[in-house]
Amino acid sequence: MEVQVLPGRIPIIDVDGEIDHYAVPELESKIMAFIDEGHASIILDFSDVSYIDSAGVALIILSIQKSSPLGGKVGLVVTNKNVLKILDIVGITKLAEAFSLYSSVEEALADMSGEQRG
Amino acid sequence: MEVQVLPGRIPIIDVDGEIDHYAVPELESKIMAFIDEGHASIILDFSDVSYIDSAGVALIILSIQKSSPLGGKVGLVVTNKNVLKILDIVGITKLAEAFSLYSSVEEALADMSGEQRG
Amino acid sequence: MVDNKHRIERRLDVQSHTKNLALIRNEVEDVASKCGFSDADIYQMKVAVSEAAANAIEHGSPLGEKNQVHLQIECSPGRISIEVIDEGVFKARLPVTNGRPSHRGRGIFLMTALMDEVNITEGQEGTIVRLVKLKNKESLKEREHFPA
Amino acid sequence: MVDNKHRIERRLDVQSHTKNLALIRNEVEDVASKCGFSDADIYQMKVAVSEAAANAIEHGSPLGEKNQVHLQIECSPGRISIEVIDEGVFKARLPVTNGRPSHRGRGIFLMTALMDEVNITEGQEGTIVRLVKLKNKESLKEREHFPA
Numbered sequence A, B: 001m002e003v004q005v006l007p008g009r010i011p012i013i014d015v016d017g018e019i020d021h022y023a024v025p026e027l028e029s030k031i032m033a034f035i036d037e038g039h040a041s042i043i044l045d046f047s048d049v050s051y052i053d054s055a056g057v058a059l060i061i062l063s064i065q066k067s068s069p070l071g072g073k074v075g076l077v078v079t080n081k082n083v084l085k086i087l088d089i090v091g092i093t094k095l096a097e098a099f100s101l102y103s104s105v106e107e108a109l110a111d112m113s114g115e116q117r118g
Numbered sequence C, D: 001m002v003d004n005k006h007r008i009e010r011r012l013d014v015q016s017h018t019k020n021l022a023l024i025r026n027e028v029e030d031v032a033s034k035c036g037f038s039d040a041d042i043y044q045m046k047v048a049v050s051e052a053a054a055n056a057i058e059h060g061s062p063l064g065e066k067n068q069v070h071l072q073i074e075c076s077p078g079r080i081s082i083e084v085i086d087e088g089v090f091k092a093r094l095p096v097t098n099g100r101p102s103h104r105g106r107g108i109f110l111m112t113a114l115m116d117e118v119n120i121t122e123g124q125e126g127t128i129v130r131l132v133k134l135k136n137k138e139s140l141k142e143r144e145h146f147p148a
């Protein structure tokens, strides 16, 4: 996991590899701590994630539930077809409250930065 | 379903019989409409409920989710052992946010009225 | 060695409508009590079957009330097996409510929690949910320790 | 009439720890690809098996890492069957998070969504989850319409 924070820009959390029940506990505590530091809105960049299961799904929902009461929003970037299929099955792709799905980091930044400045 | 509203007292919604996927849609719209009328806190009296399944569980959770943002609370009265077992399995008995479980209407009124006056 | 006096088979086909859930539960109760299951066991299988039938009606009936739900109950001395069969395709999508994760989706979990065996098969003609409950589970466990 | 060249049986017993989930998924991938399943099918069964194994580790291992998780894979030409067996008792309780309904509890649903058959049995020695996937489902369906 790698975090990119630039002043005036929404932070990007870059996760790669397999997000399973083994990887999630550490990822979860890092992401929760990062939001707690005052980063209400984040971009989760899963472009290089090759595998996700229900633990990863729970992580996404938890991030939204943490970010939303702080007035923030979670942008999720997914490109892998198999990963997208899992997110579709559990309904993540249809979430609309404090959440958006993107196919690239650029798209996420363009869309979410507009809102943040408002 | 029978609703008892007395001035200065938390309204009691008395449900009896079987709360299944057939009964819930009507119950749900009535209870939601009732909360919408300005009754943030309610007591759901399930003392005479002989059967409940996941539709009834969803109804309880929905009531809490409707009542909680209005500053209200849902008190649930359950006496039937079989019904209690189902609520236990799905975790309802352990919910603590804007929700309490009681074994009699009197107990619910005594406990919830104190909080309401505060 | 099957005690044929206690072997019961029953089939029920009903219109796919939630108003028939009570009918389905009654059928289960009738057979299970004839088979000698306890009240607590009967209550649990009624809930499990009702969940499966509600899914058959809500998710497994592409033609709505024109479809049917099929119930097949088989009871041998120590065991009841109840199949709920619909005429649809398993829908692999969890519902979303107002853009938020849904408070629903507890039906399949309840079945597994209440029964000893749950089998969900996506058949050619429709989804088949088989629910099995064993009688006298404790005595079975004892048998393990004292083999005949 | 079974094509023995394509019949594979494999057994794996691992320590009950989530770090071994990747190992379990690799084993599934290895057998399933030897059996000729498509990449999409293999991905789906890896997720389903991983969910079952995660449950075995998190809910079905009363002694924690002292327990084992057992994987039994059988592949015949048109069909793979994967059993995940633990050493615990099925826990019939959904988790609650901070007094609110949990965002968890999607594992069993995912298994049913991704496989053609899911069987959960509360055995004497532990919970047995059997996951089955069929190959060439479309051709099976065609056969229905054009019987030999």
Ligand SMILES: Nc1ncnc2c1ncn2[C@@H]1O[C@H](COP(=O)(O)OP(=O)(O)O)[C@@H](O)[C@H]1O
Pocket (backbone or CB within 6 Å): B054, C051, C055, C056, C059, C060, C086, C088, C089, C090, C091, C092, C093, C094, C095, C104, C105, C106, C107, C108, C109, C127, D109
């Ligand atoms: N008989 C069925 N036919 C088609 N899809 C089904 C069937 N049973 C379950 N499903 C799918 O599984 C999901 C989860 O089912 P369940 O756990 O009972 O919760 P719910 O019905 O409340 O959504 C359903 O939303 C549906 O997508």
Ligand SMILES: Nc1ncnc2c1ncn2[C@@H]1O[C@H](COP(=O)(O)OP(=O)(O)O)[C@@H](O)[C@H]1O
Pocket (backbone or CB within 6 Å): A054, C109, D051, D055, D056, D059, D060, D086, D088, D089, D090, D091, D092, D093, D094, D095, D104, D105, D106, D107, D108, D109, D127
């Ligand atoms: N192998 C198992 N042993 C014991 N209990 C289990 C097992 N698998 C599932 N369960 C029970 O079923 C519940 C639902 O499982 P699942 O749908 O995978 O969601 P989650 O594991 O995220 O809670 C678990 O919380 C647990 O109570």
